[in-house]
Amino acid sequence: MAKRPVLQDFVVERDESRCVACQACVRMCSNDVHSYDPETNKVESDSAKCVGCHFCESFCPTKAINIKRSASQFRENANWQYRDIANLVKQAETGGVLLTGMGCDRPYPVYWDHILLNASQVTNPSIDPLREPMELRTYIGRRPDRIQWTVDSGQWTANKKQSSSIQHPASSIQSLLKLEIPIMFSAMSYGSISYNTCVSLARAAREIGTFWNTGEGGLHPDLYEFGKNTIVQVASGRFGVHKDYLETASAIEIKIGQGAKPGIGGHLPGEKVTGDISRTRMIPEGTDALSPAPHHDIYSIEDLKQLIFALKEATRYSKPVGVKIAAVHNVAPIASGVVRAGADYVAIDGLRGGTGAAPLTIRDNVGIPIELAIAAVDTRLREEGIRNQASLIAAGGFRNSADVIKAIALGADTVYIATSALVALGCNLCQKCYTGKCNWGIATQDPYLTKRLNPEIGTQRLVNLLRAWSLEIKEMLGGMGINAIESLRGNREHLRGVGLSDTELRILGIKAAGESW
């Protein structure tokens, strides 16, 4: 047989007694699953086309639709699972690299679920965050090696000038990013996500007092007004990088790698490079936006240092310049090198970090979990005595406020969230971002689909999410008897591991549950 029948992942179940043939599903599905037959006045569904985004299900006014996993199963085989066979069939038919979106979905251990938080009992009082002030404010950037004071005509004043190995007269502790909550929106480029999604992120960041990140797609001219809450990226493709872009932003991030695809570049297909995107990225309309895997001017830490200082020089040392790397095996020494190269912060993106498009095999098999990476990097930087020289940002698959607080206790200064933000905007993790047919209007440039994300609603949902998480973080902090997130940072004594091996506990730097001081 030349061709195997299409394997279907999902089944669209339609309750005919409830379906009123209003055709909302027909009009809304970007994958053309549903069709209306006027002769029978019935709506039919072609389950083979369904990607499982659940848009129609959440939209159906009579709740007549139910999307289920396909019940058709192969003979059970622990080695050859359904996805293995399905992927093989796809490759036998297409001869191509399998693409996917979002973060790694394989069942590697999620260490957050093996780490437990502490709480106060008897010997130290817990704090009620509803009655007492709680401090979540966080600063990102280089701290001075020591506090210096000068006495001038009887007045003690703090000497804010840097005194580190990489000293520049213009760099001072004043160029720190101020965050009201230790959560920022991670890099997602305009092109991979829609304009309305960018607007929602930018407005929410401004309202909450945190930052959003442009990714490597440049900054749309309409969004320059959000510059005070914007981190701009300089990535290997250098898309959209120009003087105003660097000057408008509050911080600049050099993107070396991404958790979903360490060692891999990016590729925005030409059909997505429409008018506004081509202008924002500064490339001709309709051309593929190819980000090379490496920066072609960075082949060593010394080269990285040159770029960091070129950017600092270009912006008159007025803002932090950070570096984003993927969590790979030697992440600790790499991060150490990055800090020594002069980065004001290091963002580390773990195995479960998301993407708009990545080869399936890379996404699922390359990198290490962020929990281990954060602990290893924080430990290494402390051992080397350079932890103060850079802030640490953890990224990659933060699902809730507990993950955030655990990351901070492991040593991160703040976290980047992106997948959770998209879920707040509607995303149901169907992992089809790379098709550009996102029904929720997030990962698409189709004008018919992008309208579906109203930035007023999107902003409110993101603000709600961040507010809810910050309230929960305050509750957990209060329970631990801590009234400032600063006191928890790197305070691994507040964490205990369950079901972890001695090696994992050693790397995480935490005690096993049940061990006390």
Next chain:
Amino acid sequence: MKRIYIKEEYCMGCRICEIRCLVQHSKTKNIIKAYKGEYPKPEPKMLVEEKGHLSFALQCRHCEDAPCLEACITGAMRRDKRTGAVLCDEEKCVGCWMCIMVCPFGVISRTKEGRKVASKCDLCNGEDEPVCVKNCPNGAIVCRDE
């Protein structure tokens, strides 16, 4: 008076507004019965205009200087003194369709089943907020005071 404004940039063309309008103007106000069991079949009092990827919901604008009020020969078209809405008294309507002819927005239609009368938006008389506004999933229809 309260007026309905449309934000076509966020209208996704799902026609949920039409569906909810139809249900609101049905006898049972139950979506399944309204679609499957009622005669005459209820009809939406509004429409969604669509061309390419541009779409928007269109209801009666309840014009200040409403041509349908001038054109109506029986006085079925009247202005509600309290709300300022232009309403059609279906008992008085004789189906001359003059209102349909003069409406500059094309938002008055004729009923397709049952007694043939002019059918138009009544701002969901009695509701706090018209159902199209309340149920728009993307905030593309808003109701606010002028």
